[in-house]
Amino acid sequence: MTILESIRGPRDLKALSEAELGELSEEIRDFLVRAVARTGGHLGPNLGVVELTVALHRVFDSPTDRILWDTGHQSYVHKLLTGRQDFSKLRGKGGLSGYPSREESEHDVIENSHASTALGWADGLAKARDVRGGSGHVVAVIGDGALTGGMAWEALNNIAAARDRPLIIVVNDNERSYAPTIGGLANHLATLRTTDGYEKFLACGKEVLRRTPVVGGTLYESLHGAKKGFKDAFAPQGMFEDLGLKYLGPIDGHDPRALESALRRAQRFHGPVLVHCLTEKGRGYEPALANEEDHFHTVGAMDPLTCAPLAPSGGPSWTSVFGEEMARIGEEREDVVAITAAMLRPVGLGEFAERFPDRVWDVGIAEQHAAVSAAGLATGGLHPVVAVYATFLNRAFDQLLMDVALHRCGVTFVLDRAGVTGVDGASHNGMWDLSVLQVVPGLRIAAPRDAAQLRAQLREAVAVDDAPTLIRFPKESVGPEIEAVDRVGGMDVLHRARRPEVLFVAVGVMAPVCLRAAELLEARGIGCTVVDPRWVKPVDPALPDLAAAHRLVAVVEDNSRAAGVGSAVSLALEDAEVDVPVRRFGVPEQFLAHAKRAEVLADIGLTPVEIAGRVGASLAARERTADVPAQRPAGAAGTPMPVKETTE
Numbered sequence: 001m002t003i004l005e006s007i008r009g010p011r012d013l014k015a016l017s018e019a020e021l022g023e024l025s026e027e028i029r030d031f032l033v034r035a036v037a038r039t040g041g042h043l044g045p046n047l048g049v050v051e052l053t054v055a056l057h058r059v060f061d062s063p064t065d066r067i068l069w070d071t072g073h074q075s076y077v078h079k080l081l082t083g084r085q086d087f088s089k090l091r092g093k094g095g096l097s098g099y100p101s102r103e104e105s106e107h108d109v110i111e112n113s114h115a116s117t118a119l120g121w122a123d124g125l126a127k128a129r130d131v132r133g134g135s136g137h138v139v140a141v142i143g144d145g146a147l148t149g150g151m152a153w154e155a156l157n158n159i160a161a162a163r164d165r166p167l168i169i170v171v172n173d174n175e176r177s178y179a180p181t182i183g184g185l186a187n188h189l190a191t192l193r194t195t196d197g198y199e200k201f202l203a204c205g206k207e208v209l210r211r212t213p214v215v216g217g218t219l220y221e222s223l224h225g226a227k228k229g230f231k232d233a234f235a236p237q238g239m240f241e242d243l244g245l246k247y248l249g250p251i252d253g254h255d256p257r258a259l260e261s262a263l264r265r266a267q268r269f270h271g272p273v274l275v276h277c278l279t280e281k282g283r284g285y286e287p288a289l290a291n292e293e294d295h296f297h298t299v300g301a302m303d304p305l306t307c308a309p310l311a312p313s314g315g316p317s318w319t320s321v322f323g324e325e326m327a328r329i330g331e332e333r334e335d336v337v338a339i340t341a342a343m344l345r346p347v348g349l350g351e352f353a354e355r356f357p358d359r360v361w362d363v364g365i366a367e368q369h370a371a372v373s374a375a376g377l378a379t380g381g382l383h384p385v386v387a388v389y390a391t392f393l394n395r396a397f398d399q400l401l402m403d404v405a406l407h408r409c410g411v412t413f414v415l416d417r418a419g420v421t422g423v424d425g426a427s428h429n430g431m432w433d434l435s436v437l438q439v440v441p442g443l444r445i446a447a448p449r450d451a452a453q454l455r456a457q458l459r460e461a462v463a464v465d466d467a468p469t470l471i472r473f474p475k476e477s478v479g480p481e482i483e484a485v486d487r488v489g490g491m492d493v494l495h496r497a498r499r500p501e502v503l504f505v506a507v508g509v510m511a512p513v514c515l516r517a518a519e520l521l522e523a524r525g526i527g528c529t530v531v532d533p534r535w536v537k538p539v540d541p542a543l544p545d546l547a548a549a550h551r552l553v554a555v556v557e558d559n560s561r562a563a564g565v566g567s568a569v570s571l572a573l574e575d576a577e578v579d580v581p582v583r584r585f586g587v588p589e590q591f592l593a594h595a596k597r598a599e600v601l602a603d604i605g606l607t608p609v610e611i612a613g614r615v616g617a618s619l620a621a622r623e624r625t626a627d628v629p630a631q632r633p634a635g636a637a638g639t640p641m642p643v644k645e646t647t648e
């Protein structure tokens, strides 16, 4: 049995010797490379926190002491040490989540993978402990990237003010988000890193004094008092201390003894203390360290030796189509600029940045700032494109509403990973944008059905300079192009029956799903029209009249059913006094467990068979209550037959 296999919980760590700790770190790294190469996941971040996580669980007593993980993608080692060593289905249906999960363990607190929240959680937990007269430490581990998020500073402002409230912040400083972390904070952390000499000098001085009893002790106390002045002279006053936090560091985040010593010092401190740990993302795995792009922040399933992907890529991604078109637009329009929130390459801005380095900004993990800065850029005469993952735009809603839209700024938001993403679990699905953003006056939203539409709609969007525009597309490979057979208003008609009864409004990538559902219904004698509105907000003025020529409207969107495009279509028909029922198909108002995108879509019924079955049943139900049954050829499916299960 390996040492790792003998670890059933954090208690089993306490008795390990220094040599065993070294062996355990090696076993954990070996395990991570093999397991994550099999399933895909966050390899680089977890390789960087092996010794740190072991030290945390040796010094503190989780779950009495609360250990919080910011963003949570670096919690695999924490899971290994808290009784969860079956990584065979990591991020897969029924397997371990890729983030902390309360359902999995009492050691887990923050489940969402949205960065920069851990310090806020820590502030609240520490206050609750004190108000309730509780005990136990609150320890928040936050990355240098997550520390660039505004919420972290809102929390720091509160934490630092409570000089007598014990709270431990561990900064996991590996100098990277995906790419090297940007900004003044990163520069400041770099300055602090250079005070390493001060810490070593201090440690060495203490060692000498420790060995000279009595005199040494007295001398130590007097020197201790002088230490602050000494530190000022020899080490820059970190802004953390200026804020009122005790600063310990920089600490070698891969040295168990240094880590434990610093954490025990922090433990004894009767106020907020920040432990600045220096770690290496991807440590111990050469291919990760050599990967300049992101040190294997996230990897797909791959051969651990060659790093060759195990699954063949399914063709060009939406991200790559966006990135290529952005670069072409950048050539033609020198007023078009771009903003990323620490995800330049993941959102597809790599090529644009290479060609126009002065026209792209990485603002750190700061989506709110990205939106407000874009309002400034637009007002300054440029056309900014803000590229983020859909789920992360949630936190910039007010800035989009009150800074961009209120001032009618020509800003284009591009949401990658819109709709169900799947393996990253509940907090990563981009399933809220089409609902939340419905209420933004003047905002125009497009949902492309294929690559050609993405290119066209992106160009249409950047041509708008007096209102915000937004384009959203999913995390998957781009499907085959779907030609329109007609056009009604601004909408593409993708299919039209001779005697149409059902109008499918297909939002973006739901077009092929709607076309297949229409096929299944027509096999039962129910004629369908399928339209792709292209721009889903505002609802196309021609849609109510088109709907009026049908008996039922089915709106299908890869977004929450609540208050999405379906609701907007209902409102548009109501306003036009068109009394045709609308069935809304989308994502239920639930937090969806992690699984592959296709598995989740099947589980929530966003498949052609399910949709066709439910549309057919709807029609039948209306037939039963209608005065005059629809005239259909014999054998039509006015009387719904169970839709035979076909593999879609």
Ligand SMILES: Cc1ncc(C[n+]2csc(CCOP(=O)(O)OP(=O)(O)O)c2C)c(N)n1
Pocket: 045, 071, 073, 074, 113, 114, 115, 142, 143, 144, 145, 146, 147, 172, 174, 176, 177, 178, 281, 297, 341, 342, 343, 365, 367, 392
């Ligand atoms: C609000 C938000 N925006 C973007 C992301 C995407 N994201 C996940 S991890 C990461 C980088 C985190 O860097 P850091 O905090 O330094 O942690 P590390 O991976 O270096 O350990 C980003 C940008 C996110 N999780 N949350």
Ligand SMILES: CC(=O)[C@@H](O)[C@H](O)COP(=O)(O)O
Pocket: 071, 073, 113, 297, 298, 346, 417, 421, 424, 475
């Ligand atoms: C933790 C985080 O938010 C990102 O690393 C995310 O997991 C990446 O998602 P993709 O793999 O879809 O790029």
Ligand SMILES: [Mg+2]
Pocket: 143, 144, 145, 146, 172, 173, 174, 175, 176, 177
């Ligand atoms: Mg980092």
